[in-house]
Amino acid sequence: MIVAEPKPIKEILEMVRDYKKILVVGCKGCVTVCNVGGAKEVGILASTLRIAARKDNREIEVGEHTLERQCDPEYVDELKDIIDKYDAVISIACGVGPQFLSERYPEKRIFPGVNTKFMGGAVEHGIWAERCAGCGTCVIHYFGGLCPIARCSKSLMNGPCGGSAGGKCEVSKDIDCVWDMIVKKLMKEGRLDDLLKFRPPKDWTTARDGGPRRLVREELVK
Amino acid sequence: MSDYKSGSNLEKVLKSGTFAFTGECGPPQGANIDVLKKKAQHLKGCVDAVNVTDNQTAVVRMSSWAASLFLIQEGLEPNYQMVCRDRNRLAMQSDILGAYAHGIRNMLCLSGDHQKFGNHPGSKNVFDIDSMQLINMVKNMRDEGKFQNGQEIDVPPKIFIGAASNPFGDPTEFRPYRLAKKINAGADFIQTQSIYNMDRFRKFMKQVVDMGLHEKCYILAGITPMKSVGMARYMASQVPGMDVPESLIKRLKGAGKGKVAEEGIKFAIEQIEEFKEMEGVAGVHLMAIEWEHRVPEIAERAGMLPRPKID
Structure with missing residues (x-):
């Protein structure tokens, strides 16, 4: 899976300080499995934002939503009737999620709520390690x-x-x-x-060194 | 045509069967060539070639090829070190061509310490190729006249190819095999990690000799004289892949105040004397870190002087 960790709350608060209506969007994929970006974490981050605003005597509205996957346009579309109510969106999916949201909803300010770390797995409860x-x-x-x-x-x-x-x-x-x-x-x-x-020396053209990658599977392209 | 691979002094000395003696010189952390020249003067006439380190321990210093050229101007033969951490295969090959064109004839091919240890820990590393592949690339450049991509080189660089071996790295049982792999990849000579545990090194060399590796390349035993008990303790605990036996630390401590450095040199000289007799060891590589001024004395006392002149 793609393993991520939460951004420091201070950094997130700083990012969205000027916004009053914020939508926190989670993902049921990898980040749910590594306990960083699922429905539970959406709830926690939303509450934290509300509490922080109250402490500063600021009025904010925080919405919560968790998509099946943020790396799939079909599911990202689901936000189209919700997103208009908000001026800012915090995605707590891996780095792919906030980019898919930005591409689909270019008029919205989209913020990343997690730091995406690596492709790996859980080697112990609460410990993940890179594998690929x-x-x-x-x-x-x-x-x-x-x-x-x-x-x-x-x-x-x-x-x-x-x-x-x-x-x-x-x-x-x-x-x-x-x-x-x-x-x-x-x-x-x-x-x-x-x-x-x-x-022998590796041919890195298939890695990131060959430029941003794209994969086309002809048999699947409609 | 000579039957030398590079015609470097180091190659000639080793091929003649003379017990070789190489030194080391870290380029300055700045453009201060006076410091470099001073170090060079200490080493001149005492060693067959001088390793010029490449941003060792990932600390930025004057580039190893540039410092190597200054050594040539000072009348010394450099052993140009190159690590895989900071350059991709394009930069490596172009530097090798430039270095050769300027008269550099020896190279030591290394992986390089991770940048985490140095003074730019936030930097990105390269590791496009590894030390084994670097050795092989230089060999193909020299012997096949080809770049890594197979394209022909207009005047190939004739380099005497060096590699490192750490007999004390883990997994220990694989170390002689890794040495064999480096020789197969193209290494002409090997300089080992600093040796302190003589027992372990004797065992390593026995295996190397049993495998016949000493007949396929020249092995130079690495020595770094201990300057102080603190240095010995640091090497023992902080330098990965270094084996400093407690008995040596005890011996240094026992020397008493003001006499530890002399004891360190004595140990180094004893080592050299043993290496001269040890089967499979073709020479000594003396890494007197920031102690270049002591090299003439060590060379003299170890009976390494005068150095041979071979035409």
Whole structure:
């Protein structure tokens, strides 16, 4: 899933300080799963905005709405009868959501209520970790199903670097050295030959380096 | 035509079978070339080549190729270091061409410390290619006369290719294999991480020799003399992939006030003496960090002088 975290409330309050009618829009996709942008969080943020306004003796009206997905025009359309009542919208979907809202409702001021972090999953309750860098050419099968592009701090294709110590990355003790994991796994499986294979420079054209990406599936295009 | 790959002094010394001795010089954090020239003068005549670091520990310094050119002007042979952190393959190849055209003949290909450790932790890193791929790219530029994209080079750069090896990095069991991989990728010589744990290094070298790796490339053992107990403690606890045994810290402490630096040098000299006899070790790489003025004394006491002149 796409993992996000709430923006500091101070930053959100600063963003929407000049607006009196604010709509908070959540998303039932990834951000609901990672407890940051679902219906529950919409309610919490809306209440926080109301309380903050009351404290400052400001009158505001805060609406709440959660869409099935904000990354799909079909669902974004659902706001068309609601959005007119508001001057500002806070989207607490991932970075895609507020952009789809901005594109569909260009006359509205749309604000992001979360910071989108990465593609990953929950490794423990309340702890998420990155797994995919979206490079566009998946090669994790060379590396025991572990991705060095996303999980090595230097995206080494021929690791580990000299900074790997005790299974941890030189960058932080909180980061597992993925190359330590790859090496140990493949050596255990007797796949030393695979480890010794030279992996040539990656073609980054399929990654973000090729420019903003677009995917066309002819068979699905009407 | 000579049968040298690059014709660098370092290559000639190593090929002659002489026990090589390389030094290191960090470029200034500014355009102060007087500092650089002073460091160079200390090293002159004491070493076969001088590593010129590339924004080491991710701290901005004068570019390694520019500092390398100053060393050439001062009569020293640079070992031009290049890390993968700050450049993509375009910048790397163009810098290599320029460096070669200006007379640089040795290169050390490294991944580079993560920018988190340096003085611009908010910067974006590159890591377009990794150190293994850099080694291979330089080899193909030299031997095939081709850029990374396969296009032909008009006058290929003839570079003596160096790489690093950390015998103390984890997973330990893979380190000799990673060294083998670097040799296969094109490394002509290896400079190791600073060695303090001699037991572990002996075991590493035994495995390297058993694998026959020392016959495929020249291995220079890395030494950084300890200046103080604080430095030893810092290296032991703060530098990832460094192994400083407690016994060494104890020995330095035991030297007593004002005598720790001398004890550090004594240990370094003992190391050099052992490396001279150790199978598979072709030389020593002395990284006397901000201690260049002590290099002549260390070289003298370790019996490394005079350095050979090979035509």
